[in-house]
Amino acid sequence: MENKDQNLEPIDLTQELKAYENQWVALSRDHKRVLGAGKTLKEVKEKADKTGEKYLFLRVLPFDLSYVPAS
């Protein structure tokens, strides 16, 4: 989230997201763990809520595309 620690490096999700191409994920607030994943937000929410942890949703796009929105 906010860069309070003055760490200017991008947040590296390359390992965490490798298994979740084309899915929604619920990412832990420290960005270190995927708490739930699936094709619909509803199922991801159900899985992530069971952990009792706070999370943020993220859509993981195909890895073999250079992304241009709305194309």
Added chain:
Amino acid sequence: MKFRYLKFPSADPTKKWVSRPLIPIQIQGPKGKWEGYALIDSGADRSLFNFEIAKIIGLDIFNKQIEYFGGIGGTRIPAYLHPIRLQILGFSEVIETRAGFADSPGIGAILGQEGFFDAYRIKFERDRGVIEINPATY
């Protein structure tokens, strides 16, 4: 306030990752809120979200005006326009704008010009891996 770029996996053998400017936001609806990462896209005329988000927060989008979104591929994607309340996580203010909701697997959450770029001064510092966002001053 500063946010860090996110690094995603890439299938390109010459580089193992791609950096994108996504920030944590909250969208509020009648049945709940959605908190997640949204791509800041200066090339998008308007903010656009996946249908799934509307379902989660209980927006009744289907009776709303349809607007078509398009890009370099020439495809026209229909989206239902709906008023939303949006907050950047870490900011106190909530902005109200109209956004599109579309059924497309290539769309997660996209923050575009109308409504979002109107409300914030956004500085992309890709070389430093940082996006700086402050409320717009008029």
